[in-house]
Amino acid sequence: MQYNQRKWTKVSIDQNIEIQTFNEVYKKIDDEKYSDxxxxxxxLIENELNKEKIDKKQIRNSMNWLKNNAVGIAGIISPLIVKAFGA
Incomplete structure (x- = not known):
């Protein structure tokens, strides 16, 4: 629950996030004919997440590019990144 600070109105936020696998992401890329x-x-993001020492800058740069060029894909990868960091 969150409270709107200006009016102190009770606000409920419900998020239903379905965690997909990278294989499902690649299938969506192929099905919807996204670019190579x-x-x-x-x-690149998948490989970084599998490394022992993750380069967050690489992930951030790739996610920024995806947000600008393939927002649908960026949206389904975000939960995978969060999951990888254990949040």
Whole structure:
């Protein structure tokens, strides 16, 4: 629950996030005919998340690119990144 600070109105936020796998993301990329560059950015993120020492800057740069060029893909990858960081 969150409270609107200006009016102190009780606000309920419900989010239903479905965690997908990277294989499902690649299938969506293929099904919706996204560019190969989209697939490359997703692969870069996947590879970074599998490293012992994750380069957050690489992930941030790739996510920014996806947000500008493939917002639908960025939206489904975000929960995978959050999950990888244990949040």
């Amino acid at each position: 560059e989209v697939k490359e950015k997703v692969k």
